[in-house]
Amino acid sequence: MTGPAGNVAPRAVAGGDAPKPAIPGTPAPRFAPGDAVRVRDDWPEARGPAHVRTPHYLRGRVGRVAATLGAYPDPSDLAFARPAPRVVLYHVAFPRAAAFPGQGDDELLVELYETWLTPGQEDA
Template sequence: MLAPGTPVRVRDDWPEARGPCHIRTPHYLRGRQGTVVRHLGAFRNPEDLAFARPAPTLALYHVAFEPRTIWPDAGGDEILVELYENWLEAA
């Protein structure tokens, strides 16, 4: 399990370009670096549930991002997003 404070990178992957899919990782975070804030629990993978397929359980994390690393004109100070472990890699 990833401890709070762990730096992570969101996979720079674009399944939408390959065919029908359902993903809960917003496009603006792909390839971005953030920091784990908390572990939120374990939940079944929505990418499989959306197709009524057997869905493995994944760890879900709250990950914080610096908005200006995503958009230079961003007006907030932190973006906090729920992300499943299969989208996170070591930064």
């Protein structure tokens, strides 16, 4: 499968390929596909310089894990040239209405690092 300009497109996150061997030092995922998670309602940028990759409009919102994408060096440390431990990255799905009430029933799919997620319950 190729993407724009003949570049190799990323593989689909669901189904298919056998799991790849873990890289030493890679943490085990805390959440599994289908788990409800809540995005921490935290504002580290209010405490000083921060590199935040979590959308403001999803903080405090509940979604469900769609896929585990692997573990990668923590970008909040890499941005400041600090040693970066590996952190698990997930695809998390949110009902569009959770972030944008009255804007339809689509779903948002967002990449979020585990450090931003807590166990969640579906909002009533």
